[in-house]
Structure formats: structure tokens, C-alpha cells
Amino acid sequence: MFGCNPSLNHDKSYQMITHSAEVRLVAYRNERIVETELSDAKNGKVVWSPKKSIWVTVMYIGAVMGGVLTFSIEALVVFVSTMLVTLCLGHSLGMHRKLIHQSYGCPRWLEYVNVHLGVLVGLAGPRGMMQTHDMRDWAQRQSECHDYFSHQQPMLIDAFWQLHCEVELDNPPIFKPELSFENDVVYRWMEKSWMWQQLPWAIVLFVAGGIPWVIWGICVRVAVCVTGHWLIGYFAHNEGDRDWKVEGAAVQGFNIRFCSLITMGESWHNNHHAFPGSALLGLEKGQADPGWWVLLFFQKLGLTWELKLPKNLPERQELVALKRT
């Protein structure tokens, strides 16, 4: 598959390369999304989500008011270190590359720990994250989809939609996770208690450093991560470099180079649209992927195995390599 992968340069014009005829190609589909005859990703309405909106507003108020009043270098260190751990081990490795895509193997306890760290990012519980991810992934692969899924509205409207609202499709597909996940008592508990999971850490931070550590380790961190998650999503579906096109999809992903370190590799989003099941996101030489580096380190310790690469995935009939000319 990588035989036809072009090297990177920054010319913006593209030329398509077709696959060789003898390779058996299959269309990628998400097994958890069950389409009905009526399923349609375009028609629906955006509605205010009280729970999401109040949660993020409380974090913003804590971050802005408390953050200014309690700033110190120590508090800043707490913010940066808790952010890096929850984004890397939690959001990228636990929630996204493991729970949602099963792109590598690891012991169950490590999966639970990392998904818990992912919950601490403050976006949703494990089931909520999986559903939001899978619905967006499905919608973006349809020929047309609602602007909510494609981030096509002006930035301020998109920010309000993504941070305070949700979309209600007129005819959504059915979201049906694997029974092993639905019946998992740990994940059921994590889903019910996702907001409260900040509390024990808030107590630890309070005991260790008082109110400033709680404000910076919880409120500022959650406010920054939730806002950053939206911003990356906005740009990763609007502008950047592309090496791949998903034929027939309403929305393409883009690679955002300058965000690769802070997003732990997640900003190689064009690569992710092309190879959703790959544990490696920075596919090309020079594409920094800190999440992948941690997976390799864990592999040395025997904590991760069977790290999937694009060559381990079925070839997709709808995937086209773009050669920049």
C-alpha cells in the first residue's frame, strides 16, 4: 500500500494515483453503526445540550476567574503535566487508539487506567466518546452530511455548536457497540460517573497544593483541552495537507503539522481518515507521533503488542493516494 505513497512537499496541487487491479479491495465500515434504509447524515437540527453546556461553562468560569487569581509557576507545572498525561495516555492511547479503534493489544488493567485518564480530559464518558466519534466518522463518510459533523459553519457558530450543543438527526443510524463493551461493569460505571471522576483527583491536588492546584489541574486543564479538541477538529476538517482522499466522502481529514506534538500525533488527521485502524498516526518520515513513541516504549516493557500499521489493514476500495505535483 505504501508503494504508491508520495513523499511530502508543500505544493497544493494534486494528482490521483489508482490502485493496481489485482488487489482485493473492501470498503471500510464501522461495525458499531447500523444503517437503516432511511439513515441520513444531512437532515437534522442542532439543539442546546444543557449537561454539556453547563459542564463546560463551569470549567470556563473556574479557569478564567480562578486561573488569574491563583496563578503560580507551580500551578502551571501541574496544569502542563496533568494535561500531557491525560491527553497522551488517556485521550489518544486509551480512548481513541485502543477503546474506539482496537489498534493495539494491552492488558485489561492498562486499558481501564488509560480510558479513565481519557475520561479526565472532560469531553465525555467512554460510551459517549465512542458514540460521538463513530457517528461523526460515519456521517463524514456519507456523500452529504450536516454542517455539525463537517465543521463547515463559521468558527464562532461551530464553537457554540460543538461545545454547547448536539445534533439530532431526523433519521440517524443505530449506534450498537459490541456486547462485551456494553456489559462491561467497569465501563458502565465510568460512563455513569464520568464527571465525578475528577473529584478524587481534585482532592489529591487540594491536599498536595491547595486551591491553586485544583483550579489549574482540573478547571484550566479541562477548559483548555475541551476547547483545543474543538479547535483541532475544526482545522483538521477544513485546511492542511493531504496525502489521501476518501472517494465519495462528504468530508476529508487534513494533517496539521504544527499541532502534532501537543495533540500526541492526533493531528495527522488525513492519515487517520485513510487508515482508521492504524495505531501509528504519523505515517511519513518527519511526522511526529508522541502517542506512537509511548506505544513503542510500552511494547519494550511487554505492556502493548500487535500494534497495527496500515499494511495490516484491509485495503480500501474508496481510498486514493494523492500525489502532489
Ligand SMILES: [Zn+2]
Ligand atoms: Zn475526522
Ligand SMILES: [Zn+2]
Ligand atoms: Zn478515530
